[in-house]
Amino acid sequence: MRIVLVGPxxxxxxxxxxxxxxxxxxPHISTGDLFRANISQQTDLGKLAKSYMDAGNLVPDEVTIAMAKDRMEQPDAQGGFLLDGFPRNAQQAVALDEMLTAEGMKLDAVLDLEVPEDEVVKRIAGRRVCRNDSAHVFHVSYQPAEQEGVCDICGGELYQRDDDSEDTVRKRLEVYHTQTEPIIDYYKAQGLVVTISALGKVDEVTARAMQVLGKADDQ
Incomplete structure (x- = not known):
């Protein structure tokens, strides 16, 4: 299957x-992994992307699209892939369609993970991270530390990252609504979108997704 995963x-x-x-x-193909791999391997695309990032600028769509195209042409992706973070806007969605059409391929489904905005803010703004080890992550509601502000694992101070503040989360949601959400309508016009609730336990959400993807694959 060839799947695009979207959601706030x-x-x-x-x-x-x-x-x-x-x-x-x-294979799971994420934009973040693509950038990290190209930059660490010092590919031409990685060097180009890094030059924009070092200057504090957004990496142009053409560079992101080229990275995705290169990854999707790898042998392990010939039987299908799951795209996470790409396409991020309508221009990238059109470019993806053109790439696949040129290869005689098409998407099977666009999986839209649906979460109420207040829940998104609660999930992200409630995260607390250990200053000693960023892998130690807690949540004020869903996974609170035994002692407020103190890491259960190493005793380090727990803090809220700047990226996790409510103001920042709401700004990220605005960007999502403006730039990424329009691709859902783009794919709805092609009959590709399947929407599921992303509320609940991880395995429950996965089971829902597998069920709808199975139906999409049967169409």
Whole structure:
């Protein structure tokens, strides 16, 4: 299957992408991983992307599209893939369609993870991270530390990252609504969108996704 995964920040896209890709035996292709791999391997595209990032500028769509195209042409992606974070806007969605059409391929489904905005803010703004080890993550509501502000694992101070503040989360949601949400309408016009609730336990969300993707694959 060839799937695009969309949803607002805090919808759990990265977590669900990993589970779904494993269950479907297809590679999980995320924009973040593409950038990190190209930059660490010092590819021409990685050097180009880094030059924009170092200057504090957004990486142009053409560079992101070229990275995605290169990754989708790798042998392990010939039988399908799950795209996470790409396409991010309408221009990238059109470019993806053109790429696939040129190869005689098409998308099977666009999985839209739906989460109420207040829940997104609660999920992200409630995160607390240990200053000693960023892998130690707690949540004021869903996974509180035994002692407020203190890491259960190492005793380090727990703090809220700037990226997790409510103001920042709401700004990220605005960007999502403006730039990324329009691709849902673009794909709805093609009959590709399947929407599921991303509320509940991780395995419950995965089960819902597998069920709707199975139906999409039967169409």
């Amino acid at each position: 920040p805090g919808a759990g896209k990265g977590t669900q992408a990993a589970f779904l890709a494993k269950n479907l035996s297809i």
